[in-house]
Amino acid sequence: MPNLIVSDVTLTFGGLHALSSVNLEIQPGLITSVIGPNGAGKTSLLNCISGFYHPTSGEIHYKDRRLTKLAPHHVSKLGISRAFQNLELFGGLSVLDNLMLARHKDLSYNLLHAVFFFGKAARVEAENRENVESVIDFMELEPYRKQTVGNLSYGVQKRVEVARALTLEPEVILLDEPMAGMNVEEKEDMVRFIFDIKKEWEITVVIVEHDLGVVMDISDQIYVLDFGEVIGLGNADQIASNPRVVEAYIGEE
Structure with a gap:
């Protein structure tokens, strides 16, 4: 069906x-x-x-x-996730930061947890980081993970765009x-x-x-x-x- x-x-x-x-x-x-x-x-x-x-x-x-x-x-x-024809990436941030930002919908902790970064905040961040690292490995973006997206070739940026959609599981x-x-x-x-x-x-x-x-x-x-x-x-x-x-x-x- x-x-x-x-x-x-x-x-x-x-x-x-x-x-x-x-x-x-x-x-x-x-x-x-x-x-x-x-x-x-x-x-x-x-x-x-x-x-x-x-x-x-x-x-x-x-x-x-x-x-x-x-x-x-x-x-x-x-x-349902989406990768765009015209790149919708944060050009001034790294590949890793772009993918971590895509996980914002799963950041379910409150402001107090975020300020002191303990308990639920630390656990949720670790889970999101694990997800992002698996996508980086899958899309073969390891050499670029800490590079600024705006400095990458267009072809690599397109891979980052698809990777960002994948981080949403x-x-x-x-x-x-x-x-x-x-x-x-x-x-x-x-x-x-x-x-x-x-x-x-x-x-x-x-x-x-x-x-x-x-x-x-x-x-x-x-x-x-x-x-x-x-x-x-x-x-x-x-x-x-x-x-x-x-x-x-x-x-x-």
Whole structure:
């Protein structure tokens, strides 16, 4: 059974329809890609799922919870995390500090504990640090852990962005163009990380990506958007032979 369902979601900005009656079913344990030309509504869809936008109409459910009007931090607490297309990191802080800050939702101690740093505060900090260290090891960020994020290469910063989403211990991770701006070697590394996120960490992956070669290689199922509408659904072979998809990408003669 799908654990994330988008039902007839429409998103409008004034007279502009960013999404029009979009329906998706995200199956647990799979890599689902959402593709489409520029302006197709892919990021808007992720924004609706993660709570940054609220649909004009339609419903979004995760398991038995309605997400449609929830704030982003509430969606995150339910097990859905997000890595952004445009890096949303603290450039003046270290990799370690960026990842520790992502765990703020789990800092459940009070001000007194924080000031004197004893009891619950020390225990919670230790638990969060253990989680962050495991993510650093998994994403192979150990050489950069104490380096300032703003001084790192763009490809490494993209890995930190994905790592930050992983520190939230999600069941579903939304990746918005995680390979944008990367060279071939960096893309190969990111593909490996995505496979391992699925297989080793057993996290459901939803990915928006422009590199069709990568999408066709890694996806279990693919949705295609064009002008805010779903025009194709299937595996790589089905999408590649779909005439509406071909027309959307390369046009008619």
